Amino acid sequence: MVIASLLRGADRGEDESQSYTGLTNPSHFLAHLLSYMETPPYLRKALFPMHPNLRTAGTLPSLDLPSHVRINEWSPYRRKRPPAVAVSPATPREQDGYYWGYSVRISASLSAVLTECPFDGGYDLSFGTSERGQPLSEMAAAKDVDLADRGISARNVADLFDYWVNLVPAQGSRTIRTEEAVWLGLMALRGVVMENGAGA
Structure with missing residues (x-):
């Protein structure tokens, strides 16, 4: 998923995590929320510090992605805090055919979305x-x-x-x-x- 953005705070050398809100940079706001939603619920507190954008994130719908493994479910892959063996985010899909979620990329403009392909x-x-x-x-x-x-x-x-x-x-x-x-x-x-x- 690609979001076109003007990268206002990052261009000025500001701390990107605190330099924007939904009002000052809607593209970063959307990318922040999408990344938050894609992260398994049990890791969100460890990976996402307090931020004004996430104040009402609890009202967002649950995606229930395969990467959101429940305690009683078995999976050869699980997103964890260390200790664990780190693998590429693409490994579950490429090796075992699991859909493991989406990734978010922010681009400077619509033309950059189309020309700066990863x-x-x-x-x-x-x-x-x-x-x-x-x-x-x-x-x-x-x-x-x-x-x-x-x-x-x-x-x-x-x-x-x-x-x-x-x-x-x-x-x-x-x-x-x-x-x-x-x-x-x-x-x-x-x-x-x-x-x-x-x-x-």
Whole structure:
């Protein structure tokens, strides 16, 4: 998941963890919350110090990801505090086919999202969402995919992405909120990724 940001506090050399709030830098706020939600509940207190952004984080919905292993569940992987054998976050997916959660990357701008890809050779495919897009099932096969929501304004916006897709054909409402569109897009993408053999 990539979030475009102006990196206001970090550019001035400030302590990034305390230099912003949801009002001063919404992109960092969203990245902070997404990272918090992805972290297993039993590690949150150790990994996330007190911050104004997390004041109401307890009201966020539980994701119940496979990485959020319960006490009575067995898993060959578990996120722990030391002592433990450290493995790459990609190991559960690459070796055993476990979906282990998402990662959050902050970019300076939308163009940086598309040009500063962390994968060798760039993204296989990028797409934006629109109610006038084509169904997701018509997309080409891809392994590394970038999702951007429809809140973009540019003159040549059609040229930004390889495809424009409609995540919810015949949705029955005028609009879908961004927070709903992100989860719908990720759920729909999982099926495309699984069909193309890119892991669990």
